[in-house]
Amino acid sequence: MSTAFKTAPPFSHRTVAASAADAIRRKIFDGELKDGEPLRQDLLAAEFGISRTPIREALVQLEAEGLIRIEPHKGAVVREASVADIEEIFELRHLLEPVLLERSAPSLAAADFDHIEAILDEYSAELRNHNVKRWGELNTLFHTALYAKAERPQIRAIVDKLLTASDRYTRLQLLHTDGLKRAEKEHAEIVTLCRKRKFAAAADVLRSHILVVKASLLDFVARRG
Amino acid sequence: MSTAFKTAPPFSHRTVAASAADAIRRKIFDGELKDGEPLRQDLLAAEFGISRTPIREALVQLEAEGLIRIEPHKGAVVREASVADIEEIFELRHLLEPVLLERSAPSLAAADFDHIEAILDEYSAELRNHNVKRWGELNTLFHTALYAKAERPQIRAIVDKLLTASDRYTRLQLLHTDGLKRAEKEHAEIVTLCRKRKFAAAADVLRSHILVVKASLLDFVARRG
């Protein structure tokens, strides 16, 4: 099984450690590594055919991203998220994403909106296919495309982390279909309002959209918990 | 010259790498390592009397914190903050800190307020001594003490990073005295309002306080730039 960084050309201007971080991150998002599961340096190094040194660097990186937890001399485990964590993630999104939208949307060109709507079209298609994994990716793509012109790199970095974290739960099929349909409508509404340059209104819809998704997620967790 | 982690007892439940990160972080905050200055692994390892491996981990950690920048095969440099970066830091503080205050303040006990006011007293004393370094520490302490009961660990983590980043500039003597005096008054006002359980009003003062500090900082930068 070839991994991403093995197939990359030798001219790749990235370190092995960075690629290893990508590979491990993907394994976590794909559920290949479940919550609480220990990440043994030996095994990861052997699996990727590299030594433990870059693995260690990758783990430090992933801990900073909040994906894993490292305890000295005990090792790294995939960080399980509590209900409180999920609530906080969406609280942050609720605070930050509208800011990005209002900064970015006025600078988006017609071509940008076309691109965004193409994402939404594929989203709708995948919705019918129940392809949750791809849906999550598209959802993240949609949000980041909206914020592309915000010129707030630090806020962007935080929001990107939050989006991937959210994605982790949605990929676990934590959302039910009516929630997804509602999201579909709200996404379209946001784009429409932005095209009409009603940015404040779009931000309002975004705010309530995030609250709805949050409620939907927490409702699902409550049902099964 | 002994470093923090060398004097620590051998039972310290921290890794050498983590302590090295602390030491390097301190060097940056204290201005011992200036903006744009390269961090050579060799020298740091020799200085701390350890090998390069834990130094590398510390650097990865510090990059994740946004303090340095690492380019493959070129090395790490202290990240210089642009005016835009400073603006964004304060924009984030303006967004997030009032949320923490409103969450935390209702849970603060009388003893907590006493503690906070003790910090402010020392702050005032140091203000007369023009001890900028200690002032910065106390300022950060004041804010974090206010948010102690917020129970929002992720937001706290972000704000803590923002506060230390802000501290870096204030330590560089970037604030003039009248700004500091004004901050002194606003801090006291926030505490007073919280004691009276007027939390929303306190949050408003905090918001304008952050904006004032931001303006003061940018004004100073503009003057010298």
Place this chain on the structure above:
DNA sequence: CGATTGAATATTGTATAAAATCGACGACCT
């Protein structure tokens, strides 16, 4: 004289080996 190429050197990135730490199991004492 300026631009360019290529070896020498400095520095980072990775692999491997050594040291330190933790958890568990079992012997021993009370």
Place this chain on the structure above:
DNA sequence: AGGTCGTCGATTTTATACAATATTCAATCG
């Protein structure tokens, strides 16, 4: 029986050795 201490194996952490990459600077060519 219950609890404590010490040893062993597994694992992480650090050190050292080696490889890859970038930078410097002098020699060469136009």
